[in-house]
Amino acid sequence: MDGFVTSKKRKAKQVVGDDDESTDVKLAILSSLHPTINQETLLEFLLAHDGSVQATSGSLKSQTAGLTGISPRKTSSSQVHSQSSLRSWSGSTSTPTPASTSKRAKLLSRKGATLHLFDPEDIRAHTPCTIVHNFLPSDEANSLLVELLQEAQTFEKITFKLFDNVVSSPHTSAFYVETDQELEQQTSEYVYNGGKLTDVRKITPQLLKVKTRVQEAVNREIQERIRTHQGGKKLKHQSPHPWSPNVAFVNCYSGADESVGWHSDQLTYLGPRAVIGSLSLGVAREFRVRRIVPRETDDDDNNADAQGQIAIHLPHNSLLVMHAEMQEEWKHSIAPASVIDPHPIAGARRINVTYRDYREPFNPRHTPRCGCGVATVLRVVQRKKENWGRYFWMCHAGNVPGKDGCAFFQWAEFDDDGNPTTSRSGQQQKQQAKQ
Numbered sequence: 001m002d003g004f005v006t007s008k009k010r011k012a013k014q015v016v017g018d019d020d021e022s023t024d025v026k027l028a029i030l031s032s033l034h035p036t037i038n039q040e041t042l043l044e045f046l047l048a049h050d051g052s053v054q055a056t057s058g059s060l061k062s063q064t065a066g067l068t069g070i071s072p073r074k075t076s077s078s079q080v081h082s083q084s085s086l087r088s089w090s091g092s093t094s095t096p097t098p099a100s101t102s103k104r105a106k107l108l109s110r111k112g113a114t115l116h117l118f119d120p121e122d123i124r125a126h127t128p129c130t131i132v133h134n135f136l137p138s139d140e141a142n143s144l145l146v147e148l149l150q151e152a153q154t155f156e157k158i159t160f161k162l163f164d165n166v167v168s169s170p171h172t173s174a175f176y177v178e179t180d181q182e183l184e185q186q187t188s189e190y191v192y193n194g195g196k197l198t199d200v201r202k203i204t205p206q207l208l209k210v211k212t213r214v215q216e217a218v219n220r221e222i223q224e225r226i227r228t229h230q231g232g233k234k235l236k237h238q239s240p241h242p243w244s245p246n247v248a249f250v251n252c253y254s255g256a257d258e259s260v261g262w263h264s265d266q267l268t269y270l271g272p273r274a275v276i277g278s279l280s281l282g283v284a285r286e287f288r289v290r291r292i293v294p295r296e297t298d299d300d301d302n303n304a305d306a307q308g309q310i311a312i313h314l315p316h317n318s319l320l321v322m323h324a325e326m327q328e329e330w331k332h333s334i335a336p337a338s339v340i341d342p343h344p345i346a347g348a349r350r351i352n353v354t355y356r357d358y359r360e361p362f363n364p365r366h367t368p369r370c371g372c373g374v375a376t377v378l379r380v381v382q383r384k385k386e387n388w389g390r391y392f393w394m395c396h397a398g399n400v401p402g403k404d405g406c407a408f409f410q411w412a413e414f415d416d417d418g419n420p421t422t423s424r425s426g427q428q429q430k431q432q433a434k435q
């Protein structure tokens, strides 16, 4: 039985190139083992040691002991710099067309280099995001910040399993829902990283009030994006319905060294081509994005940073919209900072609220369950050229410390509006028939 599971797992890996996360995962492990060494240096060492975490870590330990060749974290993620705009030197002030946008982005962000963006027009032109500065009336932003800093005193780090290591997120967070019924469902039915969330809270009156403003602004931004970047049409699998957030994740970064590693947000409850509204409060930090470039071959890891990173600077009271192009094709992170400019209310702390639209067809009651009896996770092929852009459901029960998952894997199909085209029972039957 074990042999069967192992070979099935291997097969799934081959079709989806699931390995694609391994560089990020390896970097996350190395980062937690060597917190003072910046990610670029870790990546260089990892590549030099053929992707072996153990060899990289050993080599880093001996080099840091001898203090040779390693620069401490010296990322430029630091103070809030100011930059007028790229437009001032690129000579263009007009709204870019999709073609000119991607050409400019290619020219400006390069392998190994980080392009720093501050101006909303530059962010719109070079990334799948848009930003609204000074989003809330300032007293509303400040009082939401005060409330969430208070809440964050009891937030916890999320613990999960990476390969055989148990690691915890380098920041704290909590999850907010609107009704008692959702609170009950979230703790009994929903699954994150293979396990149940332990800290689910009822949304606060201020978070709820701000949600209405976020909802209006995000829907406006979506329409604008469709007009300027999507040729007037929603993307294939993008929902045609107005974006209607019903949950919020709140993250707290207590100091410059707290961060979140490279990831794409989980589509499991959002569906394909999801849009997310992300409000930043307190100290300004860098939100880094990079496009995922499909691999030419299975062991081609050199492409991981082929187009370089883009750092979007997120000041207090800014709303970042991650548009429908984002989660499937890009990864994002909050980089550790070497220096920060303290905020008058928050000091070194930053609060981030991501409002999300959990869609009914993606309720775990309707989505496939794996052999462990757990609702599966929805993912997309990001690296493997062959199946690039295809969605699949897979078991994630093995991410819980102390648990092993199963080999469940199933391609996911959606109609043009992003609704699953097969019912759960239909999918389960097909899966059982195949086994």
Ligand SMILES: O=C(O)CCC(=O)C(=O)O
Pocket (backbone or CB within 6 Å): 249, 251, 260, 265, 278, 287, 332, 333, 334, 352, 354
């Ligand atoms: O803190 C942020 O701005 C981003 C947080 C994030 O990526 C997430 O919660 O998924």
Ligand SMILES: [Fe+2]
Pocket (backbone or CB within 6 Å): 263, 264, 265, 332
């Ligand atoms: Fe995220």
